[in-house]
Amino acid sequence: MALKNNIPGQLNINPGDIQYWVVEKETLRGKKRRKRRDEVGSEDAPQEDENGWDDDEGFDSIEDLRTRQTSSGESRMLYITINTCIQPSSNVSNNNSPPPPLELYVSTSSDDQKPGPNGTSKSQPVLGGFAAWAQNVTGATYIGVFARSAPPFQSIYNYEIAASIDAPFHSYNDTDLNLDLVDSDSDSALLTTSDLTQASLGGKAHQDWASLAPSFVMFAHNQNDTLIQGLQNSYCGLNKYAQIAAVRDNVSTDKVVMGMTTTGPGNYPRGQFYITGLNRSSSYIGYLAMLDNSTKGGGGRVGGGGRVLKSVNFTTKSDGNCQVIYNLTFCDEVAYAVPSNPQNSSQLAGWYDQNALKYYQGFNYSLQQVACNTTSSAQYSLARNCSDCETAYKQWLCAVTIPRCEDYSSTNPHLVRRNIAQKFINGSLPPSDDKASLSALYVNSSRNQFIDKEIQPGPYKEMLPCLDLCHALVQSCPAVLQFGCPSVExxxxxxxxxxxxGEITCSGSTFHLSAGSPISPPTVAMTVLFVVLGLWLEYSF
Structure with missing residues (x-):
């Protein structure tokens, strides 16, 4: 069976069988496509035509020459890739191991036109459902796909194989780009890619990336389900078996909300995924992938077989009173789980955002009393200005008014108990040994009384705001505002x-936290910031 450039072949194969393919010399001589312009990590603004790749302009004028050169012995790089899409299942109960992988054999010799386990060509196992072969060749190339017999496994394999003179039609690379967990709750999770570009903030490349339609997709699968083992590096395998998919058979699903975000350190563009429909107290594997650098794919497109990138393990929460919120209008850098209640979950993000904005208005009235628009010599600081003060205050305000929520059962030493006299969502009470702390107000309530009054989340643990947000506020704002922070001790x-x-031990304006100082022993000191904030609120009314 002949393989044409970027046109995949797909077949079923029974265990014990072998099938043969060929890439003919005419395909090797064919017209190449222009290299894609939007490689991951490029500093250039991403561009893409309707096919993702363009024809190589000006190539026709020298194509005849290149054909003659190839026919007279000049080599050309040929890429052969294979994805396992379906694999046999075991007929033995409690057998969680995957079946033997398919084996790929490739020959460039006319003396070995049916390469396989009995020939001279070397076997290349299709590990995780993916294998690739690349070499400069001058003539026809012969391929064998072998399915080793394994008695405990029954049914068929299905695979997709492709040849390309442009670039691999399928690919797997777990080093190019990270997939990071931002936070999760009991039935959803928020994840992002690493930086797609580090172009200057406000520049055209930065703006183009930030406004780009989602270029990535992702899949999620429960770690306790072994069905996906042996296919985790295959795009078509993930498409077939992954329990949750952003795109299934080139059609977007309602389980993953995809988008772009600049939330995080440096405000660089990142891909963002909000996954729903997860199980409580469960561990998942999230797989980052892409189709021809977009959500499109298929035959005739360079790279149209899909690209599997980095995976990440994550776990959902158990108590049901923490909920992930993100893409807030005012507190636009907040992206984590907050105290919640299933009865008002749909209003949660707006409630927190509006509450923070209300507090901000009081600060804004006070800052208006400062001479901001004046000469540099008359300003309150030569290093900071009122814009710096506004930014620092907003970051601090959003962190202290929107608590980061964790399960009450979490043993993380950096967390503080809240609301221990209340009932959990399921009606149960915290362990009896916690009742000794009922007299402590900070343990028996939330940091914001409106959380207990309006949301009523019950007991939870809070990850405290980062102290350096307070320090940045003091450093950035006029002394007349009388901001102050607790002592370092x-x-x-x-x-x-x-x-x-860099481990997350406090809640900041971003969710990827840089390295800092070690945790200091707790004391009972209170910051005057809450007193000042209360005065602003009183005056604002």
Whole structure:
């Protein structure tokens, strides 16, 4: 069976069988497509025509020459790739191991036109459902696909194989781009890619990336379900078996909301995925993937077989009173789980956002009393201005008014108990040994009384705001506003300290936290910021 350039072949194969393919010399001489212009990590603005790739302009004028050169012995790079789409299942109960992988054999010799396990060509196992072969060749190339017999497994394999003189039709690479968990709740999770570009903020490349339609897709699968083992590196395998998919058979589903975000350090563009329909207290694997650098794919498109990238493990929460919110209008850098109640979950993001905005108005009235628009010599600082103060206050305000929520059962030492006298969502009470702390107000309530009054989340644990947000506020704003922070010796129960190695130990304006100082022992000190905030609210009315 002949393979044409970027036109995949797809067949079923029974265990014990072998099938043969050929890439003829005429295909090797064919016209190449122009290299794609929007490689991951490129600093150039992404561009894409309706097919994702363009014909190589000006190539026709020298095509005859290249054909003659190829026919006279000049080599050309040929890419052969294969994805396993379906694999046999075991007829033995409790057998969680995958079947033997398919085997790929490739020969460039006319003396070995049916390469296989009994020939001279070397076997290449299709590990995780993916294998690739690339070499400079001058003539016809012969391929064998072999399915090893395995008695415990029954039924068929199905695979997709393709040849290309442009670039691999299928690919797998777990080093190009990270997939990171932002946060999760009991039935959803928020994930992002790493930076797609580090072009200057406000520049054209940055703006083009930030406004780009989603270029990536993702899949999620419960770690306890072994059905996907042996197919995790195959795009068509993930498309077939993954329990949750952003795109299934080139059609977007309602299980994953895809978009772009600039939330995070540096405000660089990232792909963003909000996954729903997850099970409580469950561990998942999330797979990042792409189709020809877009959500399109298929035969005739360079790279149309799909590209599987990085995977990440994540776990959902158990208590049901934390909910992920993101894409807020005012607190646009908030993206994590917050105290919640299933009865008002649909209004949660708007409620938190509007509550923070209300507080901000009081600050804004106070800042209007400062001479911001004046000469540099008359400003309150030569290093900071009122815009810096507004930014620092907004970051601090959103962090302290929108708590980051964790399960009450979490053993993370950086968390603080809240609302322990209340009932859980399921009506149960916290363990009896926690009742000794009922007299402590900070343990028996949320940091914001409106959370207990309007949302009523019950017991939960809070990841405290980062202390450096308070320091940035003091450094950026006029002294006349009289901001102050707790001592370094103990930020009390109001603030946490960033982890030494970048681990998330406090809640900041971004969800990827840089390295900082170690956690200091807690004390009972309270910051005057809440007093000042209360005064602003009083005056604002």
């Amino acid at each position: 103990g930020p009390a129960r109001d603030y946490g300290i960033r982890g030494r190695n």
